[in-house]
Structures are given as structure tokens and as C-alpha cells.
Amino acid sequence: MGYVLFMDESGDHNLLTVDQNFPAFCLAGCVFETAYYQRVVRPKVDAFKMHFWNTTGVILHSSDIRKHRGAFSFLDDYGRREDFYLALNDLIQTLDFVILAVVILKWAHRDKYGVAATHPYHLSLAFIMERYSMLMRRRGRQRNGYILAESRGKREDSLLREEYQRLCSSGTFYQNDLGNITGLWMKKKEENIIGLQIADLAAYPIASKVLRPDVEQRAFDVLLNKIDRAPRDRGRSILGYGLKIFPQPTFDHHLLWGIKTEHEP
Numbered sequence: 001m002g003y004v005l006f007m008d009e010s011g012d013h014n015l016l017t018v019d020q021n022f023p024a025f026c027l028a029g030c031v032f033e034t035a036y037y038q039r040v041v042r043p044k045v046d047a048f049k050m051h052f053w054n055t056t057g058v059i060l061h062s063s064d065i066r067k068h069r070g071a072f073s074f075l076d077d078y079g080r081r082e083d084f085y086l087a088l089n090d091l092i093q094t095l096d097f098v099i100l101a102v103v104i105l106k107w108a109h110r111d112k113y114g115v116a117a118t119h120p121y122h123l124s125l126a127f128i129m130e131r132y133s134m135l136m137r138r139r140g141r142q143r144n145g146y147i148l149a150e151s152r153g154k155r156e157d158s159l160l161r162e163e164y165q166r167l168c169s170s171g172t173f174y175q176n177d178l179g180n181i182t183g184l185w186m187k188k189k190e191e192n193i194i195g196l197q198i199a200d201l202a203a204y205p206i207a208s209k210v211l212r213p214d215v216e217q218r219a220f221d222v223l224l225n226k227i228d229r230a231p232r233d234r235g236r237s238i239l240g241y242g243l244k245i246f247p248q249p250t251f252d253h254h255l256l257w258g259i260k261t262e263h264e265p
Contacts, residue, residue, distance in 0.1 A: 001139075001140070001142075002033070002034040002035075002143075002145055002146075003032065003033055003034060003143065003145030003146075004031070004032055004034050004145055004146055004195065005029045005030065005032075005100070005128070005145060005147045005148070006032070006148050006149075006193070006195030006196050006198065006199045007028070007029045007150070007196075007199055008027075008028060008150045008196055008203055009027045009028070009121065009124075009150070009203055010024075010025075010062070010200075010206075010207045011024050011025040011026055011106075011207060012025065013025055013119060013121045015106055015110045015117055015120065018110070022207070022211070023107050023211070024104060024105055024106060024207045024210060024211055025103070025104040025120040025121070025207075026101060026102065026103045026104075026124075026203045026204070026207035026210075027101065027102045027120075027124035027128060028099060028101040028199050028200075028202040028206060029099070029101065029147075029199065030097050030098070030199045030202060031098040031099075031100065031135065031145070032096075032097045032195060033096075034145075036096060037195060040095075040096075041095055041097075041194060041195070042194050044091060044094070044095065045091065045197070045198075048087065048088070048091050051087070052084065052087075053071060056192075057192065058071045059189060059190070060198075060201060061189070061197070061200060062201050062203070062204045063204075066204070085218070088201075089218070089222045092223070092226075095198070097198070098226060098227075098228050098242070099202055099206075099223060099228065099242055100128050100131045100132060100227075101128075101203070101227065101243050101244070102127045102128055102246065103206065103210040103243070103244070103245050104123060104124060104246050105210075105246065105247060105249065106120065108247045108249075109246065119163075121156075121160065122160070122163040123246065125160070125163060125164065125167070126163075126167055127244045127246070129147075129167055129172070129178055130172045130174055130178070131241070131242070132145070132147070133175055133178045133181055134175060135228060138231055143180060144181070144182050145180070145181065145182065146181065146182045146183040146185065147164075147181065147183070147184045148184075148185050148187060148193065148195060148196065149184065149185070149187075149196075150186065150187065150188070150189055150199075151186040151187055151189075157186050164184045202223055205217055205223060206220060206243065208220070210243075224238075228241050228242030229241055229242060
């Protein structure tokens with residue numbers, strides 16, 4: 001059985017100039033079984049788009065949705081906005097996938113490591129690859145899968161491929177064999193890849209919840225049960241498993257989310 005991990009980010013990787021309103025970088029990966037993705041996910045999302053726009057060509061983009069831009073300008077109307085969010089939340093809840101996400105707290109990362117601070121995207125890629133590899137191994141020795149990420153430009157894509165190849169060759173501190181990850185491809189947002197759109201919809205709510213854990217986030221609540229959890233822990237923690245926060249924060253997210261923390265890699 002094969003898998004595909006779609007990967008998109010929220011926030012930028014700049015450590016020199018940090019946005020005070022959003023001082024984080026989040027890389028979110030959504031893992032689908034490939035046959036299920038083709039057979040179920042794509043038709044369901046296309047039907048959702050047909051219902052609201054009578055076309056499958058609209059790209060679900062978190063920023064455009066939040067700001068009611070372009071094809072989402074109708075969200076200025078409260079009633080239509082509520083209908084849309086109810087339908088979108090129901091769609092995401094009914095789809096079968098697993099989230100692996102990394103949130104880099106940029107100020108803390110920069111302050112702790114200074115000029116030696118690792119590129120946030122590349123650091124996040126390492127965390128996600130080791131978790132993706134371990135997730136597939138938990139599901140069976142013969143499982144493998146590839147990664148499809150959003151293209152971010154020629155130079156950025158080239159650097160990402162180099163980092164991917166380096167990780168495949170040397171592994172990570174906790175996972176030295178990433179051989180069940182079979183490849184990395186990159187596609188532009190304009191190519192209307194549904195899995196990338198789902199990853200995009202996941203990234204911002206996760207980052208927002210980490211930055212403001214005491215603020216109610218309906219979108220995060222929808223995603224919570226899809227975030228990978230500790231396999232043998234009665235408390236079924238997501239922290240350090242499906243959600244990696246780096247550097248590890250000093251405040252207690254588990255008290256605010258009602259979940260148990262774990263010693264994490």
C-alpha cells in the first residue's frame with residue numbers, strides 16, 4: 001500500500017525580520033493512502049467546489065478565504081460564510097488522512113541558536129520526514145510513500161531538493177533510515193492539486209493555535225483528531241508526534257488543549 005504526503009506552509013522562513021503578529025513558521029503535511037486519495041478525496045473536494053462555484057477550478061487557499069478575496073468575496077455575507085464554513089469543516093472531518101505538522105517559534109529559534117539557527121523550512125522537513133517514515137513503519141514493513149510539496153520558486157525548490165537528498169543519505173538524529181520515502185516532487189499552487197490545498201488549509205490554524213493556545217480556533221478543533229498521536233500512550237499525546245513545536249515551549253499547551261504532553265524527540 002502506498003502513501004502520499006502533501007506539504008504546505010504558513011508563515012515565512014525569514015529569521016532576520018520576524019513578523020510580530022505571526023512569529024512562527026508552520027510546515028503541515030497531510031498523509032493519504034494513494035488509492036483512497038484518487039478514489040474518494042478528489043471527487044469529494046470537486047463536489048464541494050461544484051456546489052459553491054459550479055466549477056472545480058477554484059483553488060482553496062487559506063489566506064484568500066480568511067480575507068474574503070477573489071472567489072471567496074461572497075464570504076462577506078454572514079449567512080453564506082456560515083454555510084461555507086460548516087460545509088468545509090464537514091468535508092475535512094469526513095476525509096481520512098493523518099496530519100504531521102511542525103511549528104518553528106522563530107524568535108526562540110533565533111535567540112537560542114543565533115547564526116547557527118537552521119533554516120526553518122529545512123528543519124521542519126527533517127522533523128516531518130522522520131515522522132512520516134515512522135508512521136508508515138507502524139502501519140506495515142512494506143509501506144512506502146512519497147512527498148508532494150508546494151513549489152516556492154526555482155532557487156527555493158533547488159535548495160529543498162538538496163536538503164531532501166541529504167536527509168535521505170544521512171537520515172536524522174532519531175531516524176537513520178528514511179528509505180521508505182520514495183521521492184519528493186513540487187507543484188505550483190496554480191496546478192490545483194487538491195492534497196496541497198488541504199495541507200494549506202491545515203497549516204494556518206495549527207500555527208495560530210500554537211501562538212495563541214488560549215484562543216478558540218474552530219478550524220483547529222476540526223483538525224485535532226487528525227493529528228498523529230503517540231501509538232502506545234494511554235493519553236494519546238499529539239505533542240512530539242503529529243505536532244512538533246520547536247524550540248519546545250515552556251508554557252503548558254496540554255493544559256489548554258486537554259491533551260497529555262510527552263517527552264519528545
